[in-house]
Amino acid sequence: xxxxxxxxxxxxxxxxxxxxxxxxxxxxxxxxxxxxxxxxxxxxxxxxxxxxxxxxxxxxxxxxxxxxxxxxxxxxxxxxxxxxxxxxxxxxxxxxxxxxxxxxxxxxxxxxxxxxxxxxxxxxxxxxxxxxxxxxxxxxxxxxxxxxxxxxxxxxxxxxxxxxxxxxxxxxxxxxxxxxxxxxxxxxxxxxxxxxxxxxxxx
Amino acid sequence: xxxxxxxxxxxxxxxxxxxxxxxxxxxxxxxxxxxxxxxxxxxxxxxxxxxxxxxxxxxxxxxxxxxxxxxxxxxxxxxxxxxxxxxxxxxxxxxxxxxxxxxxxxxxxxxxxxxxxxxxxxxxxxxxxxxxxxxxxxxxxxxxxxxxxxxxxxxxxxxxxxxxxxxxxxxxxxxxxxxxxxxxxxxxxxxxxxxxxxxxxxx
Numbered sequence: 449x450x451x452x453x454x455x456x457x458x459x460x461x462x463x464x465x466x467x468x469x470x471x472x473x474x475x476x477x478x479x480x481x482x483x484x485x486x487x488x489x490x491x492x493x494x495x496x497x498x499x500x501x502x503x504x505x506x507x508x509x510x511x512x513x514x515x516x517x518x519x520x521x522x523x524x525x526x527x528x529x530x531x532x533x534x535x536x537x538x539x540x541x542x543x544x545x546x547x548x549x550x551x552x553x554x555x556x557x558x559x560x561x562x563x564x565x566x567x568x569x570x571x572x573x574x575x576x577x578x579x580x581x582x583x584x585x586x587x588x589x590x591x592x593x594x595x596x597x598x599x600x601x602x603x604x605x606x607x608x609x610x611x612x613x614x615x616x617x618x619x620x621x622x623x624x625x626x627x628x629x630x631x632x633x634x635x636x637x638x639x640x641x642x643x644x645x646x647x648x649x650x651x
Numbered sequence: 652x653x654x655x656x657x658x659x660x661x662x663x664x665x666x667x668x669x670x671x672x673x674x675x676x677x678x679x680x681x682x683x684x685x686x687x688x689x690x691x692x693x694x695x696x697x698x699x700x701x702x703x704x705x706x707x708x709x710x711x712x713x714x715x716x717x718x719x720x721x722x723x724x725x726x727x728x729x730x731x732x733x734x735x736x737x738x739x740x741x742x743x744x745x746x747x748x749x750x751x752x753x754x755x756x757x758x759x760x761x762x763x764x765x766x767x768x769x770x771x772x773x774x775x776x777x778x779x780x781x782x783x784x785x786x787x788x789x790x791x792x793x794x795x796x797x798x799x800x801x802x803x804x805x806x807x808x809x810x811x812x813x814x815x816x817x818x819x820x821x822x823x824x825x826x827x828x829x830x831x832x833x834x835x836x837x838x839x840x841x842x843x844x845x846x847x848x849x850x851x852x853x854x
Binding site: 570 | 773797799803806807808809810814828830834835836839840842849850853
């Protein structure tokens with residue numbers, strides 16, 4: 449199954465993902481995005497991102513090697529198809545941490561994908577978190593707040609809203625929400641078909 | 652929120668409901684159905700069912716006091732509206748244990764209701780459970796198996812299939828599945844509206 453996680457900048461997605469993988473890592477495969485942006489200090493190629501140049505990125509687009517891609521400011525971000533499909537074949541739930549536009553494209557290709565949007569408990573709390581980082585200017589924070597507001601418009605297309613008020617509780621809820629998807633009727637059609645056939649023929 | 656639980660006869664629904672209420676009873680209100688059938692030994696009026704005569708049942712239908720009702724063999728079964736609406740106002744999740752036809756009627760009136768279908772892990776296991784009761788004739792068991800097969804046709808309209816292979820695990824999964832519904836975007840629209848407004852206006 450495909451799981452798409454999006455969320456406001458400052459919602460705590462990154463911490464949530466780390467915690468989910470630390471606690472339930474054997475259930476999940478975390479997709480690694482390709483990007484044309486430069487690595488930040490401490491980022492590792494193939495782990496945080498696949499860092500590629502624009503020529504290679506364009507080639508990936510042309511060869512249909514990306515499930516979705518988007519452009520932010522001057523950089524491209526995309527989800528390599530091969531890794532996702534391989535992990536799904538192995539029966540693992542693949543988690544994509546992507547932006548809202550990419551999420552919509554995934555839903556178009558995989559209607560069974562589950563879309564989860566992470567939000568802080570309030571706009572005030574979001575601003576506090578963005579301010580507490582201490583690394584961003586007032587202007588950048590204002591821009592992010594505005595972008596968050598823009599994003600909230602598309603959130604209705606998601607399946608679940610995860611209000612991240614406590615990292616422990618949120619990790620737990622996220623894991624539960626994903627696990628429960630395996631109970632969806634659409635995931636059980638083969639089982640239903642078989643039990644129905646059995647019921648008709650069992651002596 | 653409304654939660655509809657249905658399932659094959661012999662799937663272990665009754666035990667599952669008892670266990671759920673014992674472990675998580677403060678989260679849920681279990682709806683009590685009205686029926687025209689006679690009480691069985693040990694059944695209490697107002698707890699297991701509201702036992703009413705056919706005249707009173709017809710009156711409940713005429714006065715729109717039932718959310719749904721259905722007839723089986725010579726008896727009527729229905730869900731009194733007042734109790735359900737009252738408990739929902741109090742913020743509790745109301746559980747209806749009803750048959751598949753009733754479930755469809757509930758979904759028509761409350762599209763947000765979550766429909767869960769309980770099934771044993773296999774048709775063989777279902778037959779074993781029906782046989783182990785020791786109270787039913789071969790013919791009755793055969794009839795139930797056939798009815799189960801008929802029911803399985805409508806199961807695709809449900810949201811979740813709960814394969815009841817272990818009562819502990821199933822109780823846990825059922826509780827989780829219901830709790831996760833509170834994260835659905837449709838349950839969070841007010842929150843989304845408010846955070847969006849806040850993001851636009853926060854200085």
